[in-house]
Amino acid sequence: MQNRLITILVVALVTASAGGVAATASVGQQDDRASGQQEQQQGRQCNFTQLYDRAIDSVVSVRVTTEDGQAGLGSGFLYDDNLVVTNQHVVANATNVELQFDRGEWRTATVVGTDPYSDLAVLRVRNVPGYAAPLPVADGQAEPGAPVAALGSPLGLQGTITRGIVSGLNRTIPSQQGFAIPDVIQTDAPINPGNSGGPLVNCGGEVVGVNTAGIQASENLGFAIPAEVIRRVVPSLVENGSYSHAFLGISSTELSPVVAEANGLERAQGVLVVDVLANSPASGVLQGSQRTRTVEGVEVPVGGDVIVRVDGQPVQSAEDLSSVLAESRPGETVTMTVVRNGERQQVRVTLGRRSPPDQ
Structure with a gap:
């Protein structure tokens, strides 16, 4: 899962020798357990002041002008010496992109590549201020419950x-263009x-995600x-300007209790295959399904294949299927258990x- 680069305070173990060897071992075991619990609690804490000081110089404001003269606002972070990562929807249709670093300097950027299906984009900027350093991208997955900023x-x-x-983890959200984006962190x-495109970082200052959406009608x-x-x-995106996503060609529905019945x-x-393109x-x-049946007053599709595994990975929901396909590449052959x-x-x-979504 997520690597935690968090400084854990070393707790000195104090053992008592009174009562002989047996007593010493018992107290030592209690101290070891107490130490482990304390270290675990301290490992979950996060110094957000230090985290802010460490990461904020690498974060930029993104201001764009679009083809129709509209102005847009977002965020981004320095990914490499002269590359900035942001959201695709922040720079979509942009004719001019300006970046402002934390200490006020403005720079003009060019769009290197975009991918609407992952909502990611890469910008190139020259003359990056010397105080701004690339933020490392975390290995592995984020952990539910882990502190982030x-x-x-x-x-x-x-x-x-x-x-x-x-x-x-593994949430699916709708995009502004009507398709779903899988594997998203909540x-x-x-x-x-304006947060869109900025980094979501762990306590070690590593990027665990790129902020893409907030639900304004909901809290937190x-x-x-x-x-x-x-x-x-x-x-x-850096090498080719785009990213190729795998395509299966079905419409489907989750196997709810009603659909299963x-x-x-x-x-x-x-996942029940409703239609095959x-x-x-x-x-x-x-x-795909050839007919419907009414169960408990609900009309549901019946007769289609039910996908339960892909390349040995269990498929229990539409999110699982989307995740497997997102990790696959065009031209790859997968084995499905149905x-x-x-x-x-x-x-x-x-x-x-x-x-592309416009085709």
């Missing part, structure tokens, strides 16, 4: 930090308009693109390339 310029308020914890660190509900997606997508299945786990990778391999007509069988699908 969101840095950026919410509502144009530059140099803002908000704190919270990782509230959940956090209760407040994220507001924000989302960020996780570090593993940054590590997978950003190098391709309608399909005569004992367990409500998996013509001439897609799944065409002729997977079977339940078809009440029996398990395996099929192989060679994934295609996902078209």
Whole structure:
């Protein structure tokens, strides 16, 4: 999971020798347990003042002008010596991009690459101030419950930090263009308009996510693109200007208890294939639903394949399927375990390339 680069105070163990060897061992064991508990509690603490001082010089405000003359505001962070990572939706249709560093310097940036499906973008900037250093991207996944901070310029308020914890993983959120973005981190660190593209960092100053959305009608509900997606997508944006996503070609629904009952299945786990797109990778391999049935007053699809595993990984929900496909690449052949007509069988699908969202 997430690497925690948190300084843990060393607790001195004081043992008592009275009572002989047996007494000493007993007290030592109690001290060891107390030490472990104290270290665990201290490891969960976070000095947000030190964290802010360490990371804020690497965070920028992003101001854009679009083709229709509109102005936009977001955030970003220094990823490499002259590269800045932000959200795709921050720089979409931008004709001019300006960055402001924490101590006030303005720089003009150019867009290197964008990927709407992960909502990530890379900018190139020259003459980066000497005090700004790239922020490291964390290895592994974030941990639920781990303390984090969101840095950026919410509502144009530059140099803002908000704190919270990782509230959940593997969330799926809708994009502004109508498709879903999988594998997103949920956090209760407040994220507001203008935070988009800024870093979500752990207590060691590592980027665990890129802030992408806050739900304004809800309290303490924000989302960020996780570090593993940054590590997978950003190098391709730098090299190619884009990232190719795998495409399966189905519409599906989760196997809720009602859907499972309608399909005569004992367990409500998996993803039911509702429809298979013509001439897609799944065409002729997977079977969609052919009819519906009314259960408890609800009309549900029946008869389609139920996907329960992909390349040995369990698929219990639509989020699981989206995560597996997000980690796959076009041209890769995956083995799917499906339940078809009440029996398990395996099929192989060679994934295609996902078209841009405007096509």
